Amino acid sequence: MSFRAVSELHFISKCQTITAEYYVNEILNGSLMSSLLRQPEQGNILTRKLLPDMSRYIFQQHGAPAHTAKRAQEWCNTNLVEFWHKSQWPGNSPDLNPIENLWSIVKQEIELMDTPTNISMLEKHIKQACSQILPETLENLVSGMPKRMKLCIKQKGGYIGK
Template sequence: MNSISLDLLVFMKSKDFQNLVLSKYQSGDGLTKLFRDFNGLIGLRTIERWCKNIRDTGSINLSSPPGCHRIIRTKGVIQKVKNRLEHRKPVSSRKAARELGISRTSARRILKNDLGLRAYKIQREPLLTNEHKEKRMRFANWIRTNFRKENTMKILFSDEMFDIDGIYNSQNDRIWAVNRLAADTNGGIRQKRKFPQKVMVWLAVCSKGVSPLVIFKDGTVDHDRYIKEVLPVALKFGHDAFGADWAFQQDGAKSHIHAKLQEWCEKHFPCFIDKDHWPPSSPDLNPLDYCIWDELAHQVNWDAVTSKTTLINEVKRAVRKVSLDVVFESCSSWTTRLYRLPEVKGNYLR
């Protein structure tokens, strides 16, 4: 048998191929000729393996599949995945698969189908003491007592953005759990005490829109620089938006609580939420933190950011694209968030 018809080959079964290879090899055909005769329907490595079996055993013995032993979703493997989550909770399906020596598909099926879990991103929030929680609830009561809803829509919220030169990538940082509450209980929240970087940009928002952006290209921002470069921008924007009837908000950063700066704010702003009222460690009460910074970050073309200069240009472009509807909604929902504080006993709002 010197050649094989292609029409015949396509109707042959695997066992037929093996018998034919056995016959031709025992008749003296070499590996290359066998490969050519089968017109590529059998790979050269497969032919080599079959011929080795013939030399070793006199037949093509394929009672067990080649390669590594195939692992399926057995009770033992499922228990290994479960034990892995109990000992070290944050893990991606890819990492779990690699550590346990199974495919990622098998890992995901075990996590979802066998264990009934879903992946949740790890959330980060400030560390709140009991004193912080008490101050947060007192602030909510103070706002309820002294501000009508229409007055809260005339608050100019301000904030500085830290670590703008990148966004934390938590795509592969997951907690597998049956729901969000279970994810939070099992390590789905990472608390932080403060931002790790210097101030780079300042922004303010209100129900009427977004203020001009103030960028600090270098150096630190103390109270003198803040008074000189930031507060006049806030004052002009607030007056342009609301006239003489509005309030200014800032958090309790070190430069903000300086006596000289507090005095400036009391003197120039129509109304000012001072350091004695705004609660510490409360970015969840500022629309910029719980909404606008994220909106701005999504408008940045991060692929175009290759240097500090391109980053600044992208941030300037992105701030002009922030949706005014999103800004209005975030300011409008502020009192709703605030009034939830007594319900959650002053804990962080998510």
């Protein structure tokens, strides 16, 4: 997620275990790289270029075992312009992670649709909900980070509320 777009959505079958190998080969080398290479300046948040200047980003993950695995960390160090090593990541807090707020918006959009009756329909709903989110929504989520960080410090890492 950037202030103007989200990376390609990657759906994982329920029988798939997310190992470091799968994460590197399918998600980092696949979905992430294809998203970083997108060129369109216009379009919905699923198709437009992630950033106007790809030399100015920080790639960050959370603490999932596949993310913290040596193989994944090495891949990121080798292939990404700017990467925060796992020791630099902020605490696992929804208040410090704008994508958590984005997922909340996606969930609200999906709840307005017909109830999905199978996985394929749910995936379609997720894609549809994401494609309807305006780039300005992402800008607001990202630009609100400094304020949320200050509030989190003030709360000594506690929940900052709304």
